Each structure stands twice: as C-alpha cells, then as structure tokens.
Amino acid sequence: MSEIELYSYFASSCTFRLRIMLNYKGLEYDMKYVNLKAKENFDENFSKVNSMNQVPSIRLDGITMSQSMVIAEYLEETRQTEPPMLPKDPKTRAIVREIAEIINSGTQPNQNLGLINRIEELGGADAKMAWVEKALFRGLKAAEVLVEKYGGKYAVGDDLTIADAFLYPQLYSAAVRFGLDVEKNCPILHRLYKTLSEHPAVIAASPGQQKDFPGA
Incomplete structure (x- = not known):
C-alpha cells in the first residue's frame, strides 16, 4: 500500500492534473475511484473525505487535502523534482x-x-x-x-x-x-x-x- 492515496474520476480534469504531476515525479500512489456520474461523491463516507463532494482529494503525510492547486503546490514543496515544476526564479x-x-x-x-x-x-x-x-x-x-x-x-x-x-x-x-x-x-x-x-x-x-x- 502506497503512502499516497488519490481520490480520482477518470474524466475529472482537475484530478488529471495531479495524475500528471505524480507520474512525472515518479511517486507511487493508490487510486480511490469515485464515480461522479453515479454520484458516489455524495456518499456519506466520501463527504467525510471532501466536504465539497468533489475530486480530487489526496491522503498523504498524515493529512487529507482537496483542491488541485493546493495539492499541486504541496507536492512541489514536499517532493520536488530537478528541474522543479515551479521554477526557482x-x-x-x-x-x-x-x-x-x-x-x-x-x-x-x-x-x-x-x-x-x-x-x-x-x-x-x-x-x-x-x-x-x-x-x-x-x-x-x-x-x-x-x-x-x-x-x-x-x-x-x-x-x-x-x-x-x-x-x-x-x-x-x-x-x-x-x-x-x-x-x-x-x-x-x-x-x-x-x-x-x-x-x-x-x-x-x-x-x-x-x-x-x-x-x-
């Protein structure tokens, strides 16, 4: 089991962004699939993960966070590549x-x-x-x-x-x-x-x- 869990839906462009980043950084992650078309994002258990009932959400480093920009910047700050995905200048x-x-x-x-x-x-x-x-x-x-x-x-x-x-x-x-x-x-x-x-x-x-x- 990976230390990173990504709540994802194949057609979510916001989750797509994070899949690209995680792959580029060579990070292992487990997928937690949430079918938005079937409204699984409104399931009581998922509401505890993401109170906005949206994907993506991610679990890592002992916390759960949502919003793709927040997650993208956190990944860059904690798991930076060389060259970085946020330039130094x-x-x-x-x-x-x-x-x-x-x-x-x-x-x-x-x-x-x-x-x-x-x-x-x-x-x-x-x-x-x-x-x-x-x-x-x-x-x-x-x-x-x-x-x-x-x-x-x-x-x-x-x-x-x-x-x-x-x-x-x-x-x-x-x-x-x-x-x-x-x-x-x-x-x-x-x-x-x-x-x-x-x-x-x-x-x-x-x-x-x-x-x-x-x-x-």
Whole structure:
C-alpha cells in the first residue's frame, strides 16, 4: 500500500492534473475511484473525505487535502523534482502560476457538468455548446498569449511545469470531450498539446489509461 492515496474520476480534469504531476515525479500512489456520474461523491463516507463532494482529494503525510492547486503546490514543496515544476526564479514562477490559475479558476469551472447540464435544461444542446465554446476559448486564448511569450518546448521554457499539468487536461477536454477545434482557435496551444501528448507522465495519466474508464 502506497503512502499516497488519490481520490480520482477518470474524466475529472482537475484530478488529471495531479495524475500528471505524480507520474512525472515518479511517486507511487493508490487510486480511490469515485464515480461522479453515479454520484458516489455524495456518499456519506466520501463527504467525510471532501466536504465539497468533489475530486480530487489526496491522503498523504498524515493529512487529507482537496483542491488541485493546493495539492499541486504541496507536492512541489514536499517532493520536488530537478528541474522543479515551479521554477526557482520568482518572475518565471509567477508566470507558471498565472497560466495554471487561468485554467483553474478562469476556465475549468465554466465547463463543470452541473453548470452545463443546467444550461442545457434551460436552453437546449445548442445553447450548452455555445456556452462551452465561448467559455473555454476565452480562457485558453488568454493562456496562449502567455505561452507565446514565455513558452519553449513546454508552456514556460523548456521544462515541464505545473502550467503544463493544468493546461493539458483542459486542452484534452476541449478537443476530446467537447470536440472543439483547438488547432484553429489556439494554434500555439495545439502544438503544445501534441508535444505533451507524447510525454510518458501524460500518457499514463490520460483518462483512457485509468481503471475506471468505461470498458477498461
């Protein structure tokens, strides 16, 4: 049994971020699968793990914590790689955090299942997709401005950072989950998406590689 337990759902982009980080850092972890579609996140036992009834949550070092940005920074502070996923230079580190937060607080919440299902109830499938496309590309295009300025092989420079761990699942969601044309709307991020798709840590973290993926 590993010292790290990750509460995960294959389709959760927030959990996807942490799977990438854990894999990149070479950390062993046990998966605790929570089926959001079946509303297992509202089970009484899981509510004791995460009072927001969300994934991800993680157990390590004798504590349980939630919120992907909090967990990502804790992993970096306690299990740092070389090169680090948060650069040592304060200015560069701020850019990495800015990109991650554009996704974390400015983009991903706008495509949460509960929200878009409610939009569909009120306005139909076309209204839902119009909302998703506008909301996702608003955030992704903002991130692309920064990647164009500061990117190299990866989102910020030539080393994998937390920015990549947050960007890739959102790009995957846009392209695969919603079938949006990322290449047309965000060509720079599309190239980054293709590069990251070949990284072993990303491949292993991808939804289709998870044991709770339908048909796995």
